[in-house]
Amino acid sequence: MTKGPIPATAIRKAIRNAAARGLTMDMDMIRESQLMFILFCEWITVFVRIRRTRRHFLTPDEAAAEYRSEILLIRRIPLTAVATRELWLLTPWGAWQYFRILDDRVIEIRADGVPLLRDGPGFPPAVTMGNRTPGVTAGTSSSPSGGDN
Numbered sequence: 001m002t003k004g005p006i007p008a009t010a011i012r013k014a015i016r017n018a019a020a021r022g023l024t025m026d027m028d029m030i031r032e033s034q035l036m037f038i039l040f041c042e043w044i045t046v047f048v049r050i051r052r053t054r055r056h057f058l059t060p061d062e063a064a065a066e067y068r069s070e071i072l073l074i075r076r077i078p079l080t081a082v083a084t085r086e087l088w089l090l091t092p093w094g095a096w097q098y099f100r101i102l103d104d105r106v107i108e109i110r111a112d113g114v115p116l117l118r119d120g121p122g123f124p125p126a127v128t129m130g131n132r133t134p135g136v137t138a139g140t141s142s143s144p145s146g147g148d149n
Contacts, residue, residue, distance in 0.1 A: 044084055060108050
């Protein structure tokens, strides 16, 4: 390995090559989005931004309005089948609220990433991975009744 300056030309060419395979994010784009951390799960990568809130509870619409600038920043991260974006809010009571940032809306999710409301107006259908629903452990049902419908 040789020591020397950062290979800027090689990096630009590599990014162009990578863009042919899919969406890319360089370090500047990641830095500008002001992410707090990236969570690597078995089936998805979650880009997380964290904020404190003075409110005890926010609806997805209220979170979208109150944290508009943060949501605009995190939306710079491409949303794909294996990558998602979330805003985590810590309330004055020490409780957390979690929101998934989609391209056209904000939805509330549980701590394990599963949407609170499924298949309702304005919400995406439940995402399944093979015979699993993300956030539901084996041997449990995702239906409210606990049985298979």
